Amino acid sequence: MGLSQNPKVQKVVFVVFLFVYISTIGSNMLIVVTIIGSPALLESPLYFFLAFLSFLDACVSSVTTPKVIADSLYEMKTISFEGCMVQLFAGHFFAGVEVIVLTAMAYDRYVAICKPLHYSSIMSKRLCHVLMGIAWIGGFLHSFIQILLTCQLPFCGPNIIDHFLCDLYPLLKLACTDTHAFGLLVVANSGFMCIIIFSLLLVSYGVILFSLRKHSSEGWQKALSTCGSHIAVVVLFFVPCIFAYARPPSAFSFDKMMAIFYCMLPPLLNPLIYTFKNKEVKNAMRKMWKILVVVFDKKLK
Secondary structure, three states: OOOOOOHHHHHHHHHHHHHHHHHHHHHHHHHHHHHHOOHHHHOOHHHHHHHHHHHHHHHHHHHHHHHHHHHOOOOOOOOOHHHHHHHHHHHHHHHHHHHHHHHHHHHHHHHHHHOHHHHHHHOOHHHHHHHHHHHHHHHHHHHHHHHHHHHOOOEOOOOOOOOOOOOHHHHHOOEOOOOHHHHHHHHHHHHHHHHHHHHHHHHHHHHHHHHOOOOOHHHHHHHHHHHHHHHHHHHHHHHHHHHHHOOOOOOOOOHHHHHHHHHOHHHHHHHHHHOOOOHHHHHHHHHHHHHHHHHHHHHHO
16 A cells, blocks of 8 residues: 555655665665775774675665655556565565674674774674674574565455555455464564564663763763764664554554655664764775775776
């Protein structure tokens, strides 16, 4: 059914979502290319994780936003069963990987601020690769469980999904069987996962700020600024997710708005919060821009 059946609203959705999607893909891929093209940045665990986070943000946005943009051009919005299952799997897969990457980034900041003398030995390349491997495996297992259970449900009509994407609770409403037990599994697999990781992230940033209470006011303000922006992203992503999945499978009128918050806004805002206010990333972007200008000039000549 999409976000709205009103033609005027659909036109607004098309323009706004197209702008958001182009901005999201452009900004995130710019960060990925900048970090990969700057060996000094890529050697740092923080920027290693940031490159992955930006790539994941582009993937998360690409799972749902293009379909919403395309659907806004048509009165009849359809998706095949296979396409619905692919969207469901991909959405939970990339989101599951991202929450683990966010946890790894919080651990990296904890080590950097609370144990600076041991940072290089603790946050080794091997550990970074292990953490990324855990993130990919964890995201796959989380999503595989969801899709395996969903495919077992009998869908015999109606086939109208009151949402702009294929997600667990909207699909449960279409199943021709008692889905109470499945709803509990969703809460356990998605809801509790969000609550646990959200709590761990808040605790980690709380420990960081608490450990800096005796430092200079300048150091405290810098850490507060960094942790504050990270916490803002975490809250923006996790609070809507917790509301969406850590509750009984009943429909609310603002479920679609909650989905927009965790599907589209974090991927758009992450580049602004994590990197564009970072001097090292800005300098790397300037250097890359100068190199591109020189190469382009040579080709023209």
